[in-house]
Amino acid sequence: MNGPSTAGPSTAGPSMTGKEMHELVTRLYPLCRSITGDGVRATLDVIGEHLPLRVHEVPTGTPVLDWHVPREWNIRDAYVRDPAGRKVIDFTASNLHVVGYSVPVSATMPLRELRPRLHTLPAQPALVPYRTSYWSEDWGFCLSQETLDGLEEGDYEVVIDSTLADGHLTYAEHVVPGGEEEVLISCHVCHPSLANDNLAGVAVAVELARRLGEAGRAGEAGRRYTYRFLFAPGTIGSITWLARNRQAAGRIRHGLVLACAGDAGALTYKRSRRGEAEIDRAVAYVLESSGRPHRTLDFSPYGYDERQYCSPGFNLPVGCLTRSTYASYPEYHTSADEPGFVLPESLEDTAQTCWEVFQVLEADRRYTNLSPYGEPQLGRRGLYGALGGRSDTQQAQLAMLWVLNLSDGDHTLLDVARRSGLPFASVVAAAESLREAGLVAEWTG
Numbered sequence: 378m379n380g381p382s383t384a385g386p387s388t389a390g391p392s393m394t395g396k397e398m399h400e401l402v403t404r405l406y407p408l409c410r411s412i413t414g415d416g417v418r419a420t421l422d423v424i425g426e427h428l429p430l431r432v433h434e435v436p437t438g439t440p441v442l443d444w445h446v447p448r449e450w451n452i453r454d455a456y457v458r459d460p461a462g463r464k465v466i467d468f469t470a471s472n473l474h475v476v477g478y479s480v481p482v483s484a485t486m487p488l489r490e491l492r493p494r495l496h497t498l499p500a501q502p503a504l505v506p507y508r509t510s511y512w513s514e515d516w517g518f519c520l521s522q523e524t525l526d527g528l529e530e531g532d533y534e535v536v537i538d539s540t541l542a543d544g545h546l547t548y549a550e551h552v553v554p555g556g557e558e559e560v561l562i563s564c565h566v567c568h569p570s571l572a573n574d575n576l577a578g579v580a581v582a583v584e585l586a587r588r589l590g591e592a593g594r595a596g597e598a599g600r601r602y603t604y605r606f607l608f609a610p611g612t613i614g615s616i617t618w619l620a621r622n623r624q625a626a627g628r629i630r631h632g633l634v635l636a637c638a639g640d641a642g643a644l645t646y647k648r649s650r651r652g653e654a655e656i657d658r659a660v661a662y663v664l665e666s667s668g669r670p671h672r673t674l675d676f677s678p679y680g681y682d683e684r685q686y687c688s689p690g691f692n693l694p695v696g697c698l699t700r701s702t703y704a705s706y707p708e709y710h711t712s713a714d715e716p717g718f719v720l721p722e723s724l725e726d727t728a729q730t731c732w733e734v735f736q737v738l739e740a741d742r743r744y745t746n747l748s749p750y751g752e753p754q755l756g757r758r759g760l761y762g763a764l765g766g767r768s769d770t771q772q773a774q775l776a777m778l779w780v781l782n783l784s785d786g787d788h789t790l791l792d793v794a795r796r797s798g799l800p801f802a803s804v805v806a807a808a809e810s811l812r813e814a815g816l817v818a819e820w821t822g
């Protein structure tokens with residue numbers, strides 16, 4: 378199966394609350410995802426219950442940019458039994474216990490021989506680490522330091538019932554139709570039982586797609602951008618997508634990588650490689666004007682799939698929105714990144730922030746003042762005091778003056794909002810009134 382297949386409902390359902398997003402995280406949590414295999418497919422099946430998905434299967438060995446699609450990995454069971462026959466490490470208790478992409482093993486060996494294969498976190502002795510070995514054939518187990526310290530010398534039975542064989546890499550897209558230019562929302566689906574790093578971003582992306590679907594039914598014709606949601610394994614998945622979608626990549630005007638989207642930390646935005654792209658300015662504006670605690674970081678070629686989208690050949694305007702950042706919190710890539718570490722209110726806050734960013738992207742435009750010599754007489758056109766009696770009259774008039782003054786082709790409405798300190802929505806409304814009155818026109822370059 379090489380071509381795309383479709384799964385799921387024909388349209389997205391109603392939007393989800395933070396609690397429902399959290400339920401999705403909890404439901405997806407036990408699945409043993411990796412960069413390929415049935416765990417990814419099962420994850421996409423669940424997402425497909427919420428959104429129509431186009432699922433792509435790319436065969437092992439397919440060249441993708443400087444890489445190739447690896448063999449497909451699947452695992453059914455794995456354990457280690459101590460000399461007394463007790464299972465001291467058990468994959469069925471947590472899929473983190475097996476190093477991802479472990480080759481099959483069935484052996485008995487003394488502890489001293491097994492020990493180099495056992496990965497722990499000595500500084501966090503109660504936690505199990507998350508480890509993978511995608512690109513070199515290997516096997517191993519992960520366990521808590523406390524468990525390791527309790528193991529006695531003797532012969533251990535070691536079983537990993539896995540297969541590493543030619544197969545496919547699986548990823549999925551959900552497209553919300555709009556104008557020709559696109560907004561990309563990308564999240565990785567390759568981590569096994571880790572909640573914040575992986576599933577929180579997935580849940581927020583699902584929610585955003587559903588909200589767009591609802592808004593679409595209200596007025597699809599008016600949507601400026603097409604929104605493309607990509608659910609793909611990290612690194613190799615985005616590389617595969619880029620390799621197969623050069624044309625679609627060229628249509629991306631704005632993009633966000635969503636990850637670590639549900640912990641209690643403040644929102645953090647990492648700018649695109651361009652640094653001053655519209656997405657960078659839109660996210661910064663939404664975060665600043667919201668009064669939310671937040672951080673903004675410059676681009677670095679380290680982190681999530683922005684590394685691929687912002688590689689110099691593509692240099693796409695794609696930033697990365699997280700709460701706590703990549704590899705920065707003690708729960709990161711450990712068994713402590715479980716559903717209890719993800720908060721419904723954080724998921725909702727991340728989704729709402731993205732939603733507000735979408736509103737800015739949809740409405741931000743550049744205008745030309747058609748009457749730039751002196752102020753045009755607004756009263757004669759019914760614009761001065763047109764909103765008489767409303768408490769926001771003064772703000773609306775001020776917004777018109779700002780839009781008129783800065784509509785020189787150099788400034789966008791977002792620039793007007795930032796420079797004036799007025800709400801973006803007021804500036805957009807003012808521009809619309811002025812356009813209707815023939816005082817400004819959309820700038821065409």
Ligand code: ZN
Binds near residue numbers: 568574710
């Ligand atoms: Zn990760």
